[in-house]
Amino acid sequence: MAEGMLRRAMTLLAVFDEDDPALTAVQLSARSGLPLSTTHRVLAQLVAEGMVDRTADHRYTVGARLWEIGELSPIALRLRETALPHLVRLYEATGENVHLAVLDAPTPAAATALFAARITGRASVPTLGRMGGRHPLHTTGVGKALLATRDDPWLSAYLAVPLLPETTRSITDGEALRAEIDTARTRGYAVTHGEMTLGNVSVAAPLGTVTGLPPTALGIVAHADETIERRLAHMVVAAARELTQDLRGARSH
Structure with missing residues (x-):
């Protein structure tokens, strides 16, 4: 179960790029191929962990915690x-x-x-x-x-x-x-x-x-x-x- 969640989380994170750094849940679902209900569930967990941020206009961006971890590479x-x-x-x-x-x-x-x-x-x-x-x-x-x-x-x-x-x-x-x-x-x-x-x-x-x-x-x-x-x-x-x-x-x- 945990492995599946990790794979889905990585699938969503891989959708972000320099041309589209902020995306709606609908866009993330369409681009990742994940069902919208699954996308919302995974996004909620990513937001709770600081890996993804939710903006005032209901879009999602890569979070500060993910950047912080990446800087340890x-x-x-x-x-x-x-x-x-x-x-x-x-x-x-x-x-x-x-x-x-x-x-x-x-x-x-x-x-x-x-x-x-x-x-x-x-x-x-x-x-x-x-x-x-x-x-x-x-x-x-x-x-x-x-x-x-x-x-x-x-x-x-x-x-x-x-x-x-x-x-x-x-x-x-x-x-x-x-x-x-x-x-x-x-x-x-x-x-x-x-x-x-x-x-x-x-x-x-x-x-x-x-x-x-x-x-x-x-x-x-x-x-x-x-x-x-x-x-x-x-x-x-x-x-x-x-x-x-x-x-x-x-x-x-």
Whole structure:
């Protein structure tokens, strides 16, 4: 019984997204596929535990207690907090968007880049990334950097699912993507050119393996020009190396 309730609660919580952060019980029922009576019963328990809040206009939002628990994740408590000074230095040096992403991969076929931190400013190029948001691996710089950390059997399973385009420049051919990944491994960083958003270039590097944390990459997204990749690459690679060292050092203390 408890297991069933947990599954239903997770089904409801998974319906919320950045486009619809506040939903009615009817909307939650329709999107989750749960009967309305079940939806009301589960929502009442989630509200009582602070996992969901009920607004004055009878909508439901993710609750403060759920956010508080999420902040205890190693991704937030250890990775993001250690990474922030490095991200700030990259932003101050470039004025561009700086992203930190981890590999979320229940299976290779379902793998995505989960954005753990982001720093941007008024002059930064507009991007679709947000903290807590997900994006495809094959169309983002941090995603390609994460793919470069995977072995061949894992990549084969990932490429067994069609690669969907985000723009006209997205790479959707498996062999072409493998070639990009091989190049990223050789030079130590990955690049995308307008593959997630036209007119943007992303340069990203993977962190080294850190015990207790998922595969991680950091990157910069900027307006594309002929020299931007070379100018950003050395800074991104150096920041990834230094952050890896800091994370490993923090673990040993």
